[in-house]
Amino acid sequence: MIKQEELRINIDRLVGSLRQLGDIGALAGGGVCRLALTDEDKAGRDLLSTWMRELDLDIKTDELGNMVGIRKGRQSVPPVLIGSHLDTVGTGGLYDGSLGVLAGLEIMRILDEFQIATERPLAIANFTNEEGVRFTPDMMGSLAFSGIVAASEMLSAKTVDGSGKTVGEELTRIGYAGAIPCGTFEVDSFLELHIEQGPLLEEEGVDIGAVSMVQGIYWTEYQFTGSSNHAGTTPLHLRRDAGLVAAATATFVRQLALKMGGDQVGTVGLIELFPNLINVMAERARIIVDLRNTDAQALAQAQQLLEAEIELLAAAEKIAFEKTELVRFPPVQFDREIVAVIEKVSEDLGYSHKKMPSGAGHDAQMLAPICPTAMIFVPSVGGISHNIEEFTKRSDIEKGANVLLQAALRLLNRPLD
Amino acid sequence: MIKQEELRINIDRLVGSLRQLGDIGALAGGGVCRLALTDEDKAGRDLLSTWMRELDLDIKTDELGNMVGIRKGRQSVPPVLIGSHLDTVGTGGLYDGSLGVLAGLEIMRILDEFQIATERPLAIANFTNEEGVRFTPDMMGSLAFSGIVAASEMLSAKTVDGSGKTVGEELTRIGYAGAIPCGTFEVDSFLELHIEQGPLLEEEGVDIGAVSMVQGIYWTEYQFTGSSNHAGTTPLHLRRDAGLVAAATATFVRQLALKMGGDQVGTVGLIELFPNLINVMAERARIIVDLRNTDAQALAQAQQLLEAEIELLAAAEKIAFEKTELVRFPPVQFDREIVAVIEKVSEDLGYSHKKMPSGAGHDAQMLAPICPTAMIFVPSVGGISHNIEEFTKRSDIEKGANVLLQAALRLLNRPLD
Secondary structure, three states, rough: OOHHOOOOOOOOHHHHHHHHHHHHOOOOOOOOOOOOHHHHHHHHHHHHHHHHHHOEEEEEEEOOOOOEEEEEEOOOOOOOEEEEEEOOOEEOOOOOOOOHHHHHHHHHHHHHHHOOOOOOOOOEEOOOOOOOOOOOOOOHHHHHHHHOHHHHHHOEEOOOOOOOEEEHHHHHHHOOOOOOOOOOHHHHHEEEEEEEOOOOOHHOOEEEEEEEEEEEEEEEEEEOOOOOEEEOOOOOOHHOHHHHHHHHHHHHHHHHHHHOOOEEEEEEEEEEEEOOOEEOOEEEEEEEEEEEEEEHHHHHHHHHHHHHHHHHHHHHOOOEEEEEEEEEEOOOOOHHHHHHHHHHHOOOOOOEEEEEEOOOOOOOHHHHHOOOOOEEOOHHHHHHOOOOOOOOOOHHHHHHHHHHHHHHHHHHHHOOO | OOHHHHHOOOHEEEEHHHHHHHHOOOOOOOOOOOOOOOOOHHHHHHHHHHHHHHHOEEEEEEOOOOOEEEEEEEOOOOEEEEEEEEOOOOOOOOOOOOHHHHHHHHHHHHHHOOOOOOOOOOEEEEEEOOOOOOOOOOOHHHHHHOOOHHHHHHHHHOOOOOOOOEHHHHHHOOOOOEEOOEEEOOOEEEEEEEEOOOOOHHOOOOOOOEEEEEEEEEEEEEEEEOOOOEOOOOOOOHHOOOHHHHHHHHHHHHHHHHHOOOOOOOEEEEEEEOOOOOOEEEOOEEEEEEEEEEOOOHHHHHHHHHHHHHHHHHHHHHOEEEEEOOOHHHEEOOOOOHHHHHHHHHHOOOEEEEEEEEOOOHHHHHHHHOOOOEEEOOOHHOOOOOOOOOOOOHHHHHHHHHHHHHHHHHHHHHOOO
């Protein structure tokens, strides 16, 4: 019988499953569109259910449609859970989310193939609506799964397209409104394999990211109101140019991030001026500022510095402004021991690795409050994601899935108290 | 018989005519919409024609629909011309353009009423499509009237709404395609009374602006191309944020105008980011920079400094950019003697006055190359124009029209060589 530390995943089978899933909602030019709770999401879930049944997993679906498939352990204790999500953005790739679910499935298959029993049960999960594109908030399923937010609040959320359909209605329609209440599932520990969705691993030629935390995220909308006047006839000292204050704020955000240093990043990806004409100052302008930092205090400080600057800019131009706090996610720390396991396993497998934060949000951050949790990153070519050109090399998928397999085995077979 | 210097316009009649014209294309909430060569423009032209015929003027319409009505002088020489335009923007006021035409009409009426003969003929003009909203370029009629650009080029211009209708077709449809070739009309001198469309006269409590020149205008479009990456996962040094360069350019434009001093102004009223999402850097950004100065050299220098800064900003962010020169109007000097006449007349009438440049473009700048030209400004309340709230006080209209009358009389009766 094979030694557990010599077990490796079957990359042909894993890539085959990724492709088969990727055919559901495939886009003409490549990539995939499987928005949460659409017919395509249902078809993806149905395929996963079929695969889970082939493995004779105990399938449980909760009231928010989170799907868990459990493989028995020797002991009747909470399972080690591997999971991610099958839903995608409108122009998604094959890997974001799907890799984490299907790598878990591949591990189930390998364990069965080699008839390997584990102390603890192993489970895989597909969390509902991680992307938050069709319904907000994002990470909806894992947020309720862990009991952080009541499922009832999520079930009444309506589609952002204004059609008025709710999460609850759409779950029922596609047949994935389960009976199990959210927040009741006990988990031993949680692992999520994911593509980096950033350029660092590829830039630095590193195989594996041992993800030690998720950056804190602040999204703040600012609406500036000034006065529309003629670009030729209004002297500078009489201007109340809302567009200027918006532009100066966006420019400051980069300076702020550079000045803060550390992991601080800051982005203004959205700027809108009204009336947005060549020869009149904007009467109104809207921007959303995205600030992220691994350090909660530094992030709060960056936000304070931003607000102080906006006060100055607005006062100088006699501009009124309104602020809306859209997102306030503090940084989430993952479990040090599991991160160390991921590093050790990578080392043992001969893969280069680095400890790193996640710049994006993931289901794992919602599991972290209820069980020891960590993530494994593999490189994204060009750092591209949420894009039909999203791509991760076959060899990197293989390495990531092998680290997931070996880390899971160590968690599954830890001595019970 | 009344002395000519004691002649005054009839403000009730002038305001009545402004209101009667303003009923054509009147908007529900106030203001007026008489876009060039629409049914409303035709109705406005028809009313003017009726009024011209009542005065027994010799009406001439050229191939681009410019209308001129001539009142005989003692001598058969080129007329002193008073003119402006009857077309408006989509949400225009009662005064922009119309005041200049109807004040000329009022002067004709007063001269007839007091049976005053003048040495030179007096003529009034309504120039086609000054606003440039439905067809570009703006100041189309006066541009062709003076022979600067061939009428044929203008006649084939299509509506900006994409309906495919041309200036020529629309002129024929509304019955104002005349037989007289553009560029053949001889003019002694040109006067245009106009609302300031800026706040300076009101701010400073001055009655009359003796407009000595029109600022030069540069409009330049910049399209920046970078790379769309994730706001959380992309470190600052790997970013190629087209939106940042657009915002920094817009911010610099104000700094540039302040640094240049003098009459330099600079505005970015239009900023567009793609894809314009919260959590991704913009891959592309488009802005249009509006620079104006009364000094041609300083204006060219400001443009050079702008381009140098954009080169630096784009290089620092590894951004490609394309530049399109949309408008390059050099400053236009008006005739010093006529400006002095306007100042002298204002003085004689007891009105406060100041010599000033025009920040906006006007038909007068197209006449300046073919004859001695100047403009008279009256205050705009709040500097508001191109807006249904555009307003000029009755007393200011009266003063402006009296200055126009007295200045015209002095030009009409100058000794012939």
